[in-house]
Structure formats: C-alpha cells, structure tokens
Amino acid sequence: MLEADLLVVGAGIFGLATAYHYLRENPGKSVLIVDRMGDVGQGATAKSAAAFRANLFTSQTNRLLAGSSVDFFLHVQEKEGHDLGIMKVGYLVLRSREQFERVSEVAKMLEKMGAVRIYRREELMEKLKMNYDFSGDEEAELLNIMNVDYGIFGFKCGYMDADKLAYYYRDRIREMGGDFQFNTKVERVIVEPEVKLGIPREPRAWQKVKFSGIETNKGILKAKNLVLAAGGWSHLLLDPLGIDCISKPKKRQIFTVRPRTEEQRALLYNPNFNEEGVLPFTILPTEHYIRADKRDGTLWFALSDEMRPYSTDDEPEESFYYDNIYPIVVKYFPQLEGARVDNMWAGLYMINSVDHNPVVFRRANMVVATGDSGSGIMKGDAIGRISAALVQGKKEAELFGGEKIPTDRLEVVGRSLEPENFVF
Amino acid sequence: MLEADLLVVGAGIFGLATAYHYLRENPGKSVLIVDRMGDVGQGATAKSAAAFRANLFTSQTNRLLAGSSVDFFLHVQEKEGHDLGIMKVGYLVLRSREQFERVSEVAKMLEKMGAVRIYRREELMEKLKMNYDFSGDEEAELLNIMNVDYGIFGFKCGYMDADKLAYYYRDRIREMGGDFQFNTKVERVIVEPEVKLGIPREPRAWQKVKFSGIETNKGILKAKNLVLAAGGWSHLLLDPLGIDCISKPKKRQIFTVRPRTEEQRALLYNPNFNEEGVLPFTILPTEHYIRADKRDGTLWFALSDEMRPYSTDDEPEESFYYDNIYPIVVKYFPQLEGARVDNMWAGLYMINSVDHNPVVFRRANMVVATGDSGSGIMKGDAIGRISAALVQGKKEAELFGGEKIPTDRLEVVGRSLEPENFVF
Structure with a gap:
C-alpha cells in the first residue's frame, strides 16, 4: 500500500488550507485529502454565511488570524485575479x-x-x-x-463565496500534485506502536505510538503524517484516542x-x-x-x-x-x-467555549485543526499555515503579510488566550 | 411539589462539600442531594486512591485549592476529632x-x-x-x-479514607437539616423560561431561562438553585443544554x-x-x-x-x-x-485537558462543579466553598485558612490558568 507523506481528513477550509500551504512549502511531497462528501467544502463550509471581519474582534489573536487570512483572500482576488466572490459590504x-x-x-x-x-x-x-x-x-x-x-x-468586513474559496485551494492543490479521494467516510484513526514487538494488544500503555493511517468505508489509507480537520465530527475520531479538542x-x-x-x-x-x-x-x-x-x-x-x-x-x-x-x-x-x-x-x-478561537495542536505525527467556533472560513488561511508548520515540526508559522505566530498558540494544554467579546 | 432552596446532583465530594458549605453559610435553607447510588461517595470518590498533596503542584491555583482543602481535612481530624483516615506518608x-x-x-x-x-x-x-x-x-x-x-x-502529602470524608460531610449536612435521596438516576435538567408565556415550544431562543429542576427515574424534583456535581457523567446532562464543561x-x-x-x-x-x-x-x-x-x-x-x-x-x-x-x-x-x-x-x-484544574461555573440559577481531573478529593473542600459561593452569587469565596479566591477563577469562558506540570 502506498503511504502518503501527508493525509488530510476533511476537505473543508482548514484541511484545504493546510494541504495547500504544506505543498507550497514542500513541493513534490505526496498529499492525499479524503472527505465523506463528493467535492471540497461540502460540509460546514458550504453551509456557512462565509462572513468575514478582519479587525472586528476584541482578542488580539483573533484579529491576527482573521486579519492575515482576509488579507490573503483579498490578495488572491485582487492580485492573483481569482474571483472569491468577496463583497466588502462591511x-x-x-x-x-x-x-x-x-x-x-x-x-x-x-x-x-x-x-x-x-x-x-x-x-x-x-x-x-x-x-x-x-x-x-x-x-x-x-x-x-x-x-x-x-x-x-x-x-474590512463582509462576506465571500465559500465554494469559490474551496475551489481555489482545491485547484492549487491539484496543480501542485495533491490528490483527493471523495465519498470516503473515515471510521477511525489507526494507532500503532512506533516499535512493533509482535505481542498481543499493542500498543501497550508504555509504548510510544504513532498514528499510521485511517480506516475508511473504502479501506485503509496509510500516511507518514496525518492532519485531522474534520470540523464538527473531529471529536468523534478523537474521543476513542483519548485526545480532547475542547470543541463540540x-x-x-x-x-x-x-x-x-x-x-x-x-x-x-x-x-x-x-x-x-x-x-x-x-x-x-x-x-x-x-x-x-x-x-x-x-x-x-x-x-x-x-x-x-x-x-x-x-x-x-x-x-x-x-x-x-x-x-x-x-x-x-x-x-x-x-x-x-x-x-x-x-x-x-x-x-470552543473557552475562547472561541480555533484549536490546533500536534500529538505524535498527527495534527488536529478544528474548533472553528463559527469563524473558521475567515481565519482559514492562517489556520492552514499554522497546521502545515506543525506537520513540519516548526515552532513558528509565517502568516500572510509576514507576521509570525508560535505554532503552540492554539494548543489545548496550558491554553491561555484572551477571551473574545465579539461573539455573534 | 416542594421546591428546595438548593438541589445538588451528585453525592461525591464536590456535591457534598458544596451542600455542607452552603448550609453552614445559610442555616435553615432546604437542601436536597440526589445520587444514583445507595449512599454518599459511591461513584468515583469510592474508587479513588484518595491521595493528597498539599503543595506538590507547579500551578499556584492548584496549590491554593489543594493546600487549603488538605488543611481543612487535617483540622477536621486533628482539631474536630473526626477520623478521616489521613495517613501522612508523603x-x-x-x-x-x-x-x-x-x-x-x-x-x-x-x-x-x-x-x-x-x-x-x-x-x-x-x-x-x-x-x-x-x-x-x-x-x-x-x-x-x-x-x-x-x-x-x-x-504534607499522603492519602486518606475517601469513605470517611464522604461520611463526615454527609453527617454534618444531616445535622444541619440537609436531605438525601439515593438510588435516584437523573435523566435530564429541566429548562424553563423565566417568564412563562404559555406558547408552544417554550423556552424560545429569545427567552431568558432558568433551570427549574430535574427529571429522575423517580419523578420530577424542583429547586430554586441547582448544583450539578455529577463527576464523569456531568457532560451527559450538560450537552443537551448546550453547555460545555470542557471535561471528559x-x-x-x-x-x-x-x-x-x-x-x-x-x-x-x-x-x-x-x-x-x-x-x-x-x-x-x-x-x-x-x-x-x-x-x-x-x-x-x-x-x-x-x-x-x-x-x-x-x-x-x-x-x-x-x-x-x-x-x-x-x-x-x-x-x-x-x-x-x-x-x-x-x-x-x-x-479537563486545558489545565487539569476543576471546572466550576454558574449559568442562570445552575452551578456546575466538575473536572476533578483525578485530584478532586484533595481539592474538594475548596471546590465546595467556591461552588457554594457561586450559588449565593458571590464574587469571592473564602477558603479554609482565610485566603480568598475569585469565584470565576475556574470558569470555562476566558479561562486562563497556569498549566500544571505535576500530572500523575
């Protein structure tokens, strides 16, 4: 079985942006994105109002995530010439x-x-x-x-066309050689010991583990690195692993x-x-x-x-x-x-009830990107950059515009962000 | 139907300590504690190693919660003369x-x-x-x-007898007139509009709500104030209300x-x-x-x-x-x-994966006390004091020994505590 360099679960904006930035920074790597729907952005992404507000947050982290993402989207539409349906209505x-x-x-x-x-x-x-x-x-x-x-x-606020944004990422990913497998439902994440001993009930509690792939309704898919960006279904895949994404x-x-x-x-x-x-x-x-x-x-x-x-x-x-x-x-x-x-x-x-910011963290060779809290699309590009940096083991991610953010800023453990007062 | 001043769901240490301190501060109020088991402390409390460490935490909040609780337990055993089976083995x-x-x-x-x-x-x-x-x-x-x-x-570390601690609280609660109803399984928390309009599908989303009681396998129980201290089952009662206790x-x-x-x-x-x-x-x-x-x-x-x-x-x-x-x-x-x-x-x-501290907060007339994270008994008395203070709408709780703590310190929203490095 082929083992992808990166396997992304979920073709919503978080998963797409992660794959896009990972490929941009690692040309030639093999990336596979799986989704239970028939195309990209057909889950929460398609159902969203796709509103965006670049600065209208009380939390500085929210302003950074949304601000740099919106700047990227405007750049794509105005400089790259790809219509994202952005309407700056305020x-x-x-x-x-x-x-x-x-x-x-x-x-x-x-x-x-x-x-x-x-x-x-x-x-x-x-x-x-x-x-x-x-x-x-x-x-x-x-x-x-x-x-x-x-x-x-x-x-610097308004709404955009979520479909067009998803298609933009999809087409760039394909241009860089990334693959999609649609209509594929992920049943579980496969956990294996880093060093297999061939004993019953591996991995034992004292073994170091890795997430070697996923079991789907169409068979097993293996990968060196895994990104879980399954939106409102993320906890269903994480609970059996005993990993909490503090989002519901x-x-x-x-x-x-x-x-x-x-x-x-x-x-x-x-x-x-x-x-x-x-x-x-x-x-x-x-x-x-x-x-x-x-x-x-x-x-x-x-x-x-x-x-x-x-x-x-x-x-x-x-x-x-x-x-x-x-x-x-x-x-x-x-x-x-x-x-x-x-x-x-x-x-x-x-x-994410704690601070209404996305939740992005790494455990072994798996990165989790979820917790959109209803403002996922407008922060999606920044989340993709943080998540792609985490896959590569980087301590910092560079957001659009050049500002850097520590990749553990959106980690669960020890989380301590400014609360957001503008929650709509 | 009689309406209790305070109805506590869960006769573990958090629920017991809450009822005890509430009654201590409000003599004569009616308090009812319900539990699915046949006596107090028969859930996680009874299954615990009941270990305690007063200072052995890297987080200052943990030291305050455990330190003041352990001091209270030592006071009960050494000054009040109630044996709690405390063994200061270190x-x-x-x-x-x-x-x-x-x-x-x-x-x-x-x-x-x-x-x-x-x-x-x-x-x-x-x-x-x-x-x-x-x-x-x-x-x-x-x-x-x-x-x-x-x-x-x-x-100032060791273990105690969790049963004896639970019985201590139970007996003091009974002395102050508190009641218990055991073998009672709580099915759901009842939500009602503050102002009933007699229209279908109340409460509507625009109505202010209160938690007027609970539905159990033995009928409905009503109360002015509710405390949910249901340990590892808390989220099952909270999820249907759309309230996240960030604990699993x-x-x-x-x-x-x-x-x-x-x-x-x-x-x-x-x-x-x-x-x-x-x-x-x-x-x-x-x-x-x-x-x-x-x-x-x-x-x-x-x-x-x-x-x-x-x-x-x-x-x-x-x-x-x-x-x-x-x-x-x-x-x-x-x-x-x-x-x-x-x-x-x-x-x-x-x-609670964020900071391994308990989670205590108030929504309308309901206080939630959960998220023991495996160190609930040793922090139980402090949690009871915070929770009882929240029931009374107080901004601060006084812990044993006189130190004060803001009652929103363990709130979910905007949570920002020091991470704990001593997690065993």
Missing part, C-alpha cells in the same frame, strides 16, 4: 447602550486604528430605516428586545427571504453604507444576523442560539425561523411583516 | 535527570518553602531498595523505562497486591520516609503510582494511561495490570516478581 454591529459600554474601549481603539466607525443612533437613523427605541413596548420587553443606541461599522458541535441554521415589497427591497439594497449598495452584514442587539445577498437578491437570517444542544444533527427546522427569528427581526424591521422562508439550510459550528 | 516522585530538569525550578522553590525535600539517587539508594539504573538493559529500553536520578519528597471521563483502574514474601513486605513497610512506617505514595518515572495501604496491608498499583478512550465505561480489566503495570514495576522493584492481582476496581477521572 459589518454593522448594532448595540444597546449597555452592550456598547462593555466593548467601548476596544471599539474606540479600533476606531483610532481606522478599522471601524462608531455611529450614534441619530446618525444611523438617517441611513437605516428600522425601529430604534422600544420604550413602553410590552411585547418587545417580553421578547427581550433591546434598543439600538450605537452601530459599530467594520470596514452545534447546529446553526440560515433562512433566506426573498423581498416581496418595495420596502423590503429597499432594506436589502441600502445604498448608504458600502459601494456594493446593499445592507451591511448586520448584527442586531439580540445577536440575530442579517446578510444581504446581492447575487441571489435575498436576505439571510440566522441566530446562534445559546441553548442549542451539542450534537452533529444538521437538519434545518423551519419552525426555528418562525419561533425565534421572525418575531424579533420584524420588531426591528416592521417592513419585513409577513416575510416567509424562501430557502434554508444548516451546518455545524465546532465551538 | 509523596515520593521519582524522576529521571531529564524529567527533573523540566520541574527543577519549581521543585527547588518548594524545597526553600520547606514543602519538599529533593533526594539525589545516592541518598535514595540508602532508603529504598529498587533498580535505579537501566543502562544497557535492552528490555528496559523497549519498555521505555527511565532511570531514577532524583526523588522529590512532599511532606477516562477510566482509571487500581490493582491491589498482597505481599507474599519478606522482600515484598519490606517494600510495603519501608520505615525510612515517614512515621507510619510504610512506603510513601510513590510515582515512578513512567508515571505508575504505588500506594502502600497500611490498614489492608496491600500495595496498590495504577497508571493513568494517556491513550485511554473517553468513555463512561468503568469496568476494571485484569489484563491492564499484566499488560501495562506489572512488566514495568517489576523492572523497578524485582522483589515484586510474580506479584498477582488480589483485588481491583475502576472509576472515572473527569479530565
């Missing part, structure tokens, strides 16, 4: 006074850096038709709806609405914030987000519900829109009255 | 040169504090009959056995051996380290530990195997002793030649 984070005060220090620092603009309510009212004040509205109080007092507008999956659903009235179209095609002439990627004080999809001409709605059970269930439920999204957004935007679901889908956030 | 951590160098800075600091004594090999050889040097021993090399070059001896369970097994020869008895009844005249709680360079049980006249052996799958399986397997323990310890102690298993049992470590 982020508009709407906050109540109380919410704003909790992040005002970072927001003001970001404003000084030129990364955001802080709008007060009066300024917003001229640009965006919505309800700002719910004083005396008993229904709003029951719905735990907060006033809109501030808007934090992030400039939650279903996240997106519902699209096609505007039926002039007022709804005016909400989508808001000309006051960006050159694309659409509503920015907007986060309400209730943490519902709205994405104006210019290509489809639809409004996308979602909510990262706290109490969602941890599970790999990723079936969308239409009732979630009518129960938890519509009643809230129609209070903020009465022009959405009667807006019904046009399309819906669901994917998994692989959530 | 810890003897045997290290190779390379291992010692990784912790020498902390070890020397602890020696200056008077907490440990560092032995060099020559000094140890006069006190303990074992193999120290395996140069040229090919079998030892295959077994990844390391030389013994240093011994770090911790004074691993089976840990103890095998006892009854000495059959004079030399084996001499190993157990070593007079050179402590007033009890038994071998200290000894950790080999391979991380196997040996506990000389004076009362039973047996030697206990165990190994926290890294690659053990995460699972709630807690059945002991005799093969683990013959595969993974005996071949190693007999190399260090040839006098154990032929030593066979006399008794064995297994329990769960609830492991």
